[in-house]
Amino acid sequence: MMDRFAKRQRTASLKDKRQKWFRRIMIVSCLLSIVYCPLMAQSNLTYTVKVGTTGEVKMLQEFPESYAAEKINITLGEIENLDRLDKLGKLEKLDHLDFAFADRPVAGIAAWGDSIYSYTDEADVTWTVWRNKKELKNRAQKVLRANAYRAFEDYLIANTARVSQRGGWIWWVFAALLLVGTAIYGGYIVYSRRKEKELTAVEQEMLRRKRMGLRRHYGSQLYLWLLLLVLYAPIALIAVFSFTKSKILGNWTGFSMDLYVNLFTGKADAGLNSAIMYTLIIALVAAVCSTLLGTLAAIGIYNMRARQRKVVSFLNSVPMINPDIITGISLFLLFVALGFSQGLATVCIAHVVFCTPYVVLSVLPRLSRMNPNTYEAALDLGATPMQALRMVMLPELWPGMLSGFILALTLSVHDVGVTFFTKGSGGLETLSTFIYSDARKGGLTPELRPLFTLILIVMLGVLIYINFKDQKEEQS
Amino acid sequence: MSKLVQIFSSRRTWAWPYVAFMALFVVLPLILVGVYAFTDVTGHFTLHNFAKFFTHSEAIQTFLYSLMIAVFNTAICLLIGYPAAYIMAQEDFKTPKVMAMLFILPMWINFLLRTVATVELFNMCGLPLGEGALLFGLCYDYLPFMIYPIYNTLQKMDNSLVEAAQDLGASRWQSFWKVIVPLSMPGVYSGCVMVFMPTVSTFAIAELLTHNNIKLFGSLIQDYITTTDLLNYGAVLSLVLLIIIGLTSFFGEHDAKEEGGLV
Numbered sequence: 193m194m195d196r197f198a199k200r201q202r203t204a205s206l207k208d209k210r211q212k213w214f215r216r217i218m219i220v221s222c223l224l225s226i227v228y229c230p231l232m233a234q235s236n237l238t239y240t241v242k243v244g245t246t247g248e249v250k251m252l253q254e255f256p257e258s259y260a261a262e263k264i265n266i267t268l269g270e271i272e273n274l275d276r277l278d279k280l281g282k283l284e285k286l287d288h289l290d291f292a293f294a295d296r297p298v299a300g301i302a303a304w305g306d307s308i309y310s311y312t313d314e315a316d317v318t319w320t321v322w323r324n325k326k327e328l329k330n331r332a333q334k335v336l337r338a339n340a341y342r343a344f345e346d347y348l349i350a351n352t353a354r355v356s357q358r359g360g361w362i363w364w365v366f367a368a369l370l371l372v373g374t375a376i377y378g379g380y381i382v383y384s385r386r387k388e389k390e391l392t393a394v395e396q397e398m399l400r401r402k403r404m405g406l407r408r409h410y411g412s413q414l415y416l417w418l419l420l421l422v423l424y425a426p427i428a429l430i431a432v433f434s435f436t437k438s439k440i441l442g443n444w445t446g447f448s449m450d451l452y453v454n455l456f457t458g459k460a461d462a463g464l465n466s467a468i469m470y471t472l473i474i475a476l477v478a479a480v481c482s483t484l485l486g487t488l489a490a491i492g493i494y495n496m497r498a499r500q501r502k503v504v505s506f507l508n509s510v511p512m513i514n515p516d517i518i519t520g521i522s523l524f525l526l527f528v529a530l531g532f533s534q535g536l537a538t539v540c541i542a543h544v545v546f547c548t549p550y551v552v553l554s555v556l557p558r559l560s561r562m563n564p565n566t567y568e569a570a571l572d573l574g575a576t577p578m579q580a581l582r583m584v585m586l587p588e589l590w591p592g593m594l595s596g597f598i599l600a601l602t603l604s605v606h607d608v609g610v611t612f613f614t615k616g617s618g619g620l621e622t623l624s625t626f627i628y629s630d631a632r633k634g635g636l637t638p639e640l641r642p643l644f645t646l647i648l649i650v651m652l653g654v655l656i657y658i659n660f661k662d663q664k665e666e667q668s
Numbered sequence: 669m670s671k672l673v674q675i676f677s678s679r680r681t682w683a684w685p686y687v688a689f690m691a692l693f694v695v696l697p698l699i700l701v702g703v704y705a706f707t708d709v710t711g712h713f714t715l716h717n718f719a720k721f722f723t724h725s726e727a728i729q730t731f732l733y734s735l736m737i738a739v740f741n742t743a744i745c746l747l748i749g750y751p752a753a754y755i756m757a758q759e760d761f762k763t764p765k766v767m768a769m770l771f772i773l774p775m776w777i778n779f780l781l782r783t784v785a786t787v788e789l790f791n792m793c794g795l796p797l798g799e800g801a802l803l804f805g806l807c808y809d810y811l812p813f814m815i816y817p818i819y820n821t822l823q824k825m826d827n828s829l830v831e832a833a834q835d836l837g838a839s840r841w842q843s844f845w846k847v848i849v850p851l852s853m854p855g856v857y858s859g860c861v862m863v864f865m866p867t868v869s870t871f872a873i874a875e876l877l878t879h880n881n882i883k884l885f886g887s888l889i890q891d892y893i894t895t896t897d898l899l900n901y902g903a904v905l906s907l908v909l910l911i912i913i914g915l916t917s918f919f920g921e922h923d924a925k926e927e928g929g930l931v
Binding site for chain 2: 429511513514567
């Protein structure tokens with residue numbers, strides 16, 4: 193007994209020591225970070241602009257009849273006589289790089305500020321090419337941020353240019369936050385020490401224990417909230433920049449609700465509107481079909497003999513284990529082999545394939561909770577199987593069916609891989625594949641920002657509502 | 669007619685349409701992947717595609733690199749996700765439900781859009797896009813898959829076991845390693861499988877996060893499958909991925925069951 197007490201005493205003093213060290217390390221690392229952040233903000237990170245070959249090859253495949261890609265000049269620089277050329281109609285502003293290959297021969301494409309321009313005659317254009325390192329450095333920060341240049345990266349000609357970029361203002365924000373945090377923490381320590389001296393030994397010990405508990409509590413809270421901060425940072429970026437008109441994410445051009453207005457009045461990109469529509473159609477069709485098929489299947493599986501059941505359950509788990517790319521590719525090969533033309537129908541079938549197993553799994557538990565004899569009883573009392581299904585089974589099963597339906601909707605809306613391989617080349621896009629092809633071109637349709645901000649808000653509302661309802665049910 | 673009615677009143681037959689559907693759209697396509705892998709463009713049997721895979725250094729390298737990235741990503745997700753799940757499962761943690769919801773909510777934003785926003789964030793901080801960005805993005809996308817299963821097993825765990833261990837003289841550290849960790853192993857396994865499998869087969873994220881500078885196996889497969897002449901070679905790559913996935917899910921399931929049996 194004595195031994196254990198002594199051991200406890202020892203561990204307590206060890207813990208005290210450990211905590212002291214922990215405190216010291218915290219403060220030192222905070223101070224170091226405060227120095228580090230401005231250093232990051234000031235530092236010149238090397239930004240390698242690479243010559244891309246993959247991009248060009250892809251372009252040629254997409255536009256087989258296009259004008260030889262390697263003959264097009266791509267220049268890092270500023271067009272000096274931009275206004276004049278614009279007036280003469282010799283310059284065309286491009287939304288995406290591939291426009292350059294689309295309709296008429298162009299001599300070259302160039303970037304200026306946030307935009308890409310194509311020009312028809314090389315002789316017209318006067319350049320300031322930033323050969324000089326200092327100039328590169330000065331322009332780099334501004335230009336590398338612009339999407340036009342990021343899309344350019346794959347296409348840059350000749351030399352691999354090493355461009356330096358400054359760390360950016362966000363590091364100053366980090367530094368400021370850390371400074372404030374350290375100040376508060378330090379202030380708290382000084383304050384509590386002063387107070388502690390006035391207390392008796394017993395009170396001090398009690399306080400110490402309480403504080404240890406609190407520290408653990410707040411430490412773990414802090415960890416979770418930091419994690420959430422990182423998780424939500426990109427989303428916050430999307431939400432914040434949905435209130436500005438600029439085409440490029442990360443470029444603030446003043447508050448504006450235009451994107452929201454565009455989204456609701458249909459002024460947004462036509463592709464986006466049709467993508468939203470197709471996403472909804474496909475999700476609904478897939479969810480309805482898979483709910484019907486899955487519910488029937490679940491009833492069937494439930495009534496099977498053990499061995500049969502094992503086989504079908506295994507079959508059921510295959511699409512869930514398969515990654516979406518494999519499901520997509522295998523279905524793609526099937527449609528190719530059967531000679532199906534790929535389009536809306538094939539996408540719907542594919543979605544039913546990977547949604548149904550989840551419906552089956554959400555209906556099965558309801559079945560095992562139900563009295564298996566009620567259906568037989570209904571049949572004995574003269575009901576047809578259809579009537580028995582509708583009047584006896586469905587009322588018991590519908591919560592499972594509903595959750596399966598919602599799950600199917602969610603999965604269908606979020607899918608990229610399967611849709612990508614089964615949509616064919618007829619121009620059918622769902623929201624996911626639309627974003628994918630958009631992102632590959634180097635710029636996102638700006639109306640996506642308000643769209644997903646709204647989705648986030650709606651989902652937040654739904655979750656809060658569910659949580660609230662649960663709490664109420666628990667109370668009552 | 670009466671026989672037909674009899675067939676339909678046996679509820680076992682209700683699964684037949686589903687089984688037929690599955691046979692046509694799940695089993696047959698998977699067999700087709702194998703068939704395509706073993707044939708050439710004209711449809712004749714050949715082993716050439718496999719020979720090409722084993723001598724194609726880009727494919728092998730990409731494959732190993734993807735495996736490595738997936739393992740790293742799984743490890744990082746575990747390191748970050750386990751403490752989060754552990755904290756949420758503590759008894760004195762008051763709002764586990766809200767927290768769990770907050771972790772799931774980002775998944776409602778299209779993951780490609782989130783990835784693009786992450787790229788933008790990296791640009792704003794002036795951080796270079798490369799392996800670090802790739803791992804960050806992957807971890808960011810798959811972390812909830814790790815937290816959730818671990819949280820579930822930890823929450824279901826009988827807390828009196830931990831108390832018993834502490835009563836018997838175990839320190840907090842000891843009771844954590846000898847009681848809590850072994851008991852949460854099924855959750856850890858299923859979390860690892862759920863993170864590892866999609867990471868191995870991911871195809872869009874790497875492309876966006878590194879501006880196509882780093883290629884993962886999924887992107888490679890996609891490149892070959894979408895090129896008509898190289899379809900058969902793409903099928904070989906898919907088959908390789910399929911084998912990896914099969915092995916992972918087989919071992920994952922096996923281990924999870926074994927650990928579950930111990931409890």
